[in-house]
Amino acid sequence: MKHTYEYPRAALTVDCVVFGFDSAQAALQVLLIRRGLAPFKDHWALPGGFVRVEETLDDAARRELEEETNLSTVFLEQLYTFGTVDRDPRERVVSVAYYALTKPTDHTAAASTDAAEARWFPVTEIPPLAFDHATILDTALVRLRGKLRYEPIGFELLPPKFTLTQLQRLYESVLGTPLDKRNFRKKVLSHNLLVPLKETHREGTHRPAQLFRFDPVRYEKLRKKGFLFEI
Amino acid sequence: MKHTYEYPRAALTVDCVVFGFDSAQAALQVLLIRRGLAPFKDHWALPGGFVRVEETLDDAARRELEEETNLSTVFLEQLYTFGTVDRDPRERVVSVAYYALTKPTDHTAAASTDAAEARWFPVTEIPPLAFDHATILDTALVRLRGKLRYEPIGFELLPPKFTLTQLQRLYESVLGTPLDKRNFRKKVLSHNLLVPLKETHREGTHRPAQLFRFDPVRYEKLRKKGFLFEI
C-alpha cells in the first residue's frame, strides 16, 4: 500500500492584510495594490509574493510589505495559512497570510509606491479582489476584532500621541458598536497604561484635547503576570 | 533591479498536536509517536507528514492523523505555520501545525497504531521532541487555554455524556487554576447549553452524578447572534 513518493514541493506565498485607521473619517482602511500581471491582471489584491528559500515566513512578509508598499517597522503577525488546491489558477500555491497594523504616519509612504498602484480602501468599500483575497481579508477582520478586545493593539493604528476620543473612535469603528464616552475613558485609564502628556491636541474651533501615549514597557511587565488588557 | 526568478518550492508538512483528557487522572494529555526514521530517529514527535499536491491542508492533517494514529472525526483546527529556515536539518520544510481534540473513546484507537509506536503523555511530562515540535506544542497549549475561556471546545475532550465534575476537572487542568464548585456549576448551567440526561454516572462507593450532554445546535444559534461562551 505504500508508494515510493517524491515529496511534493508547493509554491509558497505570503499575503498581507495591511490595516490603517483614518481618524478624520473614523474609518478602518485596508491597503490594496493593483496587479500588473496575469492572472487577475488589473484586479485589486493584497500585497504579497513568493517566499524565498533562505528567508523565514516573517521575513518574507516584511520584505514584500517593504517592496510593494514602502512600509517598514509595522506591527505584523501571522494570521492563517490558506491552502485550498485551486486558489491559484496557475498551479498549487499555498499562502501564509499576515496582518499588519500601521500608524497614520506610514500612510503617505504606502500610497507613494510607484512599482504598483497602491490605495487605501475603507473596509466597508472593498472592491472585488484577486484569488481568495476576500476570504483572507474577512479572516483578518475577524481576528482584528477579536484581538482588539483583549490585547492593546489598537495603539498600533494611532499616532504615538493620541487623544482618548481618537482611541474611542477606533474601537467603535473596528468593533462596530458605539461606546459610552465616560465608561470608555474610565476603563482604558484604569489600566494605567496610558501616560498623559504635557501637550494638547488643538484642532478646529473647540476645546483642545489631552494627548496620551501608550506605555508598552509597563504593559509588557503586567502581561507577564497574566494581566489581560480588556476593553 | 528585477531578477528573473524561478519561484522556490518548499516542502510542506502538517503536524498535529492531539490533545486528550484523562478524567481519572484529571490530566491533559498529548499523543506522540516515536519516529522510525532519521532525522531524529527514535525521538518522540508530533504526528504529521508531507502535504500532497492534490489535497488541501485540512485534508492532509486529517489524513496524517488517520494514518499515524487511527483517529478520525475529531475536532481539528489550524494552529500556526512554522517556517524558520533551519527547522528541518535536511532541507527547507515549512510546517502547517494543527491541533486536535479527541474524546476518550478515541484514545484506545490511537494507542493501538502499530505502524509507529504511539503514546499519550501528560502535558506535564513531555519528553524531548524532534525538530521544533516542543515549540509547536507550546503554541498549541497557549491556544487551547485561550480558546477554552470563550468557546465551548472543552466538550470535545469529554465523552458525549459527562458530569459537571468531569467538566470542572477539565477546565482546572487546562487553565491550571482550581475553580469553585458552586460558582462553576452556576456559570456553565446559566448558558442553557447543557442538557441534563435521565441517566446518572455511577462509579465507586458514592452518590452517582447527573450526566449532561452539550447542545451544539443551540450553541450555533446563539453564536450567530454574537453570544460568547465565557467561563
Add this chain to the structure above:
DNA sequence: TGACTTCGTGTAAAAATCACACATTACTTC
C-alpha cells in the same frame, strides 16, 4: 461678547462575581 463645538467629569442602580458549608445519596463493611 455671544455662538459654537468638543472636552472632561461623577454617581446611583443593576448585574456579575466571589467566598463559603452542609445535608443528600449510594455503596461497603461490619
Add this chain to the structure above:
DNA sequence: GAAGTAATGTGTGATTTTTACACGAAGTCA
C-alpha cells in the same frame, strides 16, 4: 441493617464590575 465513607448538589450575602446618564469648561470664530 447500622455505621462509615466518599462524592454530589445546593443558596446567600458581601464585593466588585458594569451600565446608564447630563452639564459646565475651554477654546475658536464672527
